[in-house]
Structures are given as C-alpha cells and as structure tokens.
Amino acid sequence: MSIKHGLLALLQDGPKYGYQLRGEFEAATGATWPLNIGQVYTTLTRLERDGLVRAASHEGDGRSMYEITDAGRTELAKWFETPVTRESRPRDELAIKLALALAVPGVDVSAVVQRQRMSTMQSLQELTRLKRNSAQGEISWQLVIESMIFGAEAEIRWLDHCEAMLLRHRGTQRAEPQNYQVPDQQEARS
Amino acid sequence: MSIKHGLLALLQDGPKYGYQLRGEFEAATGATWPLNIGQVYTTLTRLERDGLVRAASHEGDGRSMYEITDAGRTELAKWFETPVTRESRPRDELAIKLALALAVPGVDVSAVVQRQRMSTMQSLQELTRLKRNSAQGEISWQLVIESMIFGAEAEIRWLDHCEAMLLRHRGTQRAEPQNYQVPDQQEARS
DNA sequence: CGACACATGTAACACGTTACATGATTTG
DNA sequence: CAAATCATGTAACGTGTTACATGTGTCG
Numbered sequence: 074m075s076i077k078h079g080l081l082a083l084l085q086d087g088p089k090y091g092y093q094l095r096g097e098f099e100a101a102t103g104a105t106w107p108l109n110i111g112q113v114y115t116t117l118t119r120l121e122r123d124g125l126v127r128a129a130s131h132e133g134d135g136r137s138m139y140e141i142t143d144a145g146r147t148e149l150a151k152w153f154e155t156p157v158t159r160e161s162r163p164r165d166e167l168a169i170k171l172a173l174a175l176a177v178p179g180v181d182v183s184a185v186v187q188r189q190r191m192s193t194m195q196s197l198q199e200l201t202r203l204k205r206n207s208a209q210g211e212i213s214w215q216l217v218i219e220s221m222i223f224g225a226e227a228e229i230r231w232l233d234h235c236e237a238m239l240l241r242h243r244g245t246q247r248a249e250p251q252n253y254q255v256p257d258q259q260e261a262r263s
Numbered sequence: 264m265s266i267k268h269g270l271l272a273l274l275q276d277g278p279k280y281g282y283q284l285r286g287e288f289e290a291a292t293g294a295t296w297p298l299n300i301g302q303v304y305t306t307l308t309r310l311e312r313d314g315l316v317r318a319a320s321h322e323g324d325g326r327s328m329y330e331i332t333d334a335g336r337t338e339l340a341k342w343f344e345t346p347v348t349r350e351s352r353p354r355d356e357l358a359i360k361l362a363l364a365l366a367v368p369g370v371d372v373s374a375v376v377q378r379q380r381m382s383t384m385q386s387l388q389e390l391t392r393l394k395r396n397s398a399q400g401e402i403s404w405q406l407v408i409e410s411m412i413f414g415a416e417a418e419i420r421w422l423d424h425c426e427a428m429l430l431r432h433r434g435t436q437r438a439e440p441q442n443y444q445v446p447d448q449q450e451a452r453s
Numbered sequence: 454c455g456a457c458a459c460a461t462g463t464a465a466c467a468c469g470t471t472a473c474a475t476g477a478t479t480t481g
Numbered sequence: 482c483a484a485a486t487c488a489t490g491t492a493a494c495g496t497g498t499t500a501c502a503t504g505t506g507t508c509g
Contacts, residue, residue, distance in 0.1 A: 102358070111462080115463090135460090152360070164265050165411075168407045169269055171406060174272070179275065188344065225349070231410050234406075234409060264467095280488080281488070299471080305490090
C-alpha cells in the first residue's frame with residue numbers, strides 16, 4: 074500500500090515517468106528502503122487499471138509519462154487523511170519470535186534477547202552516524218532516519234524490559250503450556 | 264517469514280495439526296495478529312514441500328498431523344540465532360507518508376501529524392487498558408502488548424519531534440523540490 | 454568501441470488475505 | 482433437528498522480490 078500511494082503522491086506534483094518516480098521516491102525517503110524499478114512499472118500498470126493514473130499522451134520526450142486522475146487525487150487525499158493504525162501494520166517479527174521462544178520449551182530466550190540487543194544497538198549507532206553525516210540534508214529523509222532511531226531506542230528499552238521480566242519469572246512460571254485445549258474426538262474415522 | 268517460523272517453533276514441541284497450530288499461535292501472541300486458518304494450511308504445505316516438516320503418519324485421530332524434520336529444526340535454530348535487522352523489516356508506511364507529505368506541495372503536513380498523533384494516543388490508551396486487564400495472564404503475550412506500547416510511545420515522541428522540525432523549518436526551507444535531476448534527451452523519437 | 458547508466462518492461466515466485474466449499478462433531 | 486464449532490482444504494487476488502530481456506544514450 075505504501076508504494077502505490079507514494080507514487081500517487083509524487084504524481085500529484087505533475088506527470089512523471091517510471092525511472093523518475095523511483096529517483097524521487099528514494100530522494101524523499103533517503104533510499105532507506107530501496108525501491109525496485111520493476112515494481113514501479115507493475116504498480117503503475119495496476120494504478121492505471123484502477124483508474125488512479127493515466128498515460129500522459131503529450132510531452133513524453135521518448136518516455137512513458139503518467140499523470141494522476143481525479144480518482145487518484147481523491148484516493149491520495151484519503152491516504153493522507155487516514156492515520157496508520159496498529160491493526161493495519163504487518164506482524165512484528167521480533168515480537169512473534171520472542172513470544173514463541175517463551176512459549177516453546179528448549180529455547181534460550183535470554184540468548185535471543187541478548188543477541189537482538191547487540192544487533193539493535195549496532196544499527197542504532199549506525200543510524201546516529203548517518204544522521205550526523207547527513208545534517209542539513211533533506212528534511213524529509215532526516216525525519217525518516219529519526220523515525221528509525223526512535224524505533225530502535227524503543228526496541229532496546231523493550232528488550233531490557235523483557236530481560237527484567239524473564240528474571241522475575243524465572244522459576245515462578247515455568248513453560249506454562251497454555252496449549253490450546255485439544256478437543257477430544259471419539260475414534261470417528263471409518 | 265514470521266508465520267512459517269512460528270509454526271516450526273510450535274511443531275518443535277511435538278506433532279500438531281492445523282487448527283491446533285492456529286490456536287497455539289494465537290495463545291502465544293494474544294491474538295494480537297489473528298492468524299487466518301487458510302494460511303496455516305498453505306504454509307504447512309509449503310513447509311512440507313521444502314522438507315522442513317512432514318506428515319506424521321501415526322496417531323492422527325482423524326486429523327492431519329505434522330511433525331518437524333531435522334532440516335526444520337536446523338532452520339528454526341537459525342531463526343532464533345539471527346537477530347531481526349532493520350533491513351529485513353517491511354517499509355514503515357507512516358514514515359513514508361510523512362516523508363512524501365513533505366516532499367510534494369499542497370499537503371497540510373501538520374494536519375497529517377496531528378491526526379496521526381491523536382490516533383496513536385488512542386491506541387496507546389487502549390493498549391494500556393488491555394495490559395492492565397490482562398495482568399497475571401500469559402507472560403508471552405504480556406510482552407507482545409508491551410512491545411506495541413513501547414512502539415506507540417516512540418511514535419508519539421517522533422511525531423512531536425516532527426512538529427518541532429516543521430516549525431523550525433517553516434519558511435527556512437520551502438518545498439525544496441530536490442526532484443531527481445531529469446536527464447536531457449535530445450528528441451530521440453523516430 | 455565498450456562499459457555504464459538510463460529506460461521499459463515481463464516472468465516467476467513468495468507471502469498474505471479473503472472467500473468459498475465441504476464435511477464431522479457437539480450442543481441447545 | 483438446527484446451529485455452532487471443529488477441521489481441512491482450494492481459488493482468486495494483491496503486493497512485493499528477484500531475475501531476465503531489450504534497447505537507447507553517454508562518455509572515456
């Protein structure tokens with residue numbers, strides 16, 4: 074969903090073509106999430122199919138220009154108006170990993186937490202370095218970096234919290250199967 | 264990737280069947296991310312295709328049981344050993360939205376930020392309520408809730424930071440196209 | 454000329470969601 | 482019996498990734 078609307082947003086500034094859209098998208102987000110050029114074209118095709126963009130006939134200069142339609146502008150406005158909710162976000166792989174490490178026996182949860190903490194600390198340092206080096210650069214991707222910094226910091230705080238919880242529950246609550254009660258079933262097979 | 268490995272983790276505890284796997288997955292994560300039953304079966308099929316699980320012939324009681332293979336155990340161990348990196352995460356839609364709201368003209372960025380802040384505050388309250396009501400429940404999904412709380416708090420801090428940045432740059436740096444230099448191309452069309 | 458960036462696509466695949474079909478079992 | 486729950490699938494679709502094919506323009 075992000076790319077679809079991202080391209081729409083860039084097209085609101087005027088007709089653009091595929092390569093240009095990738096360039097501007099990466100300029101705006103600091104190439105934090107490199108955008109595959111192939112996907113730009115497939116996404117444009119789908120946007121055109123859905124009537125949110127159309128091929129701009131005039132002024133191509135040899136390139137395939139696209140322009141946003143009224144339906145596209147409406148859709149884009151809706152995107153900017155609607156907040157990103159928790160539910161709309163993808164599953165958090167780290168949370169799932171730790172939850173399951175706790176749920177199944179034979180996993181050294183502390184080791185998992187510590188390795189993750191190390192890794193997150195390292196990327197936090199890397200991000201801080203990036204931020205420093207990119208000072209007075211674009212404001213938009215400055216904010217993107219800071220978004221990741223805030224996220225990484227929260228993650229470290231959470232990991233510390235997890236370790237504290239682990240220590241507190243060491244022995245108090247062992248494994249605790251909690252295993253989804255398997256319903257009995259009386260020999261039903263033919 | 265999370266679900267695939269999640270199912271593997273649950274299967275390490277012993278042979279299970281589809282419905283049971285969904286139940287245990289949701290028990291471990293507090294049904295925070297409801298797991299579609301259809302996907303459990305397709306994922307199991309793929310895991311079997313890749314040799315990470317196999318159908319457990321014996322003791323089915325009328326259900327299709329699956330068990331983890333050695334290759335599956337290896338893969339699972341690798342999952343727990345490898346930290347979740349920033350790069351492996353999906354694009355952050357909120358960051359992209361704000362970055363593009365800044366990059367293209369005609370978007371009321373402050374309004375976007377304020378709406379988002381309102382929404383995030385609300386889900387933060389909801390999460391806090393959930394946490395309180397679920398006290399002394401399962402430790403694993405207690406941690407999942409707290410993961411989301413920490414994330415929401417970080418998001419609010421970031422949004423505040425964004426507003427401060429916006430105020431500071433009001434007028435200083437207007438729009439700043441920064442628009443991916445379009446290469447000239449001399450009338451190349453036939 | 455040859456290498457490289459620009460430019461546009463297509464194909465195959467992985468993952469996820471929704472919806473549908475089909476039965477067996479349990480329970481009011 | 483009827484409805485709900487348990488249980489296993491399949492089909493269609495959306496989105497994203499990787500890789501490949503193909504051609505033009507620029508520059509050393």
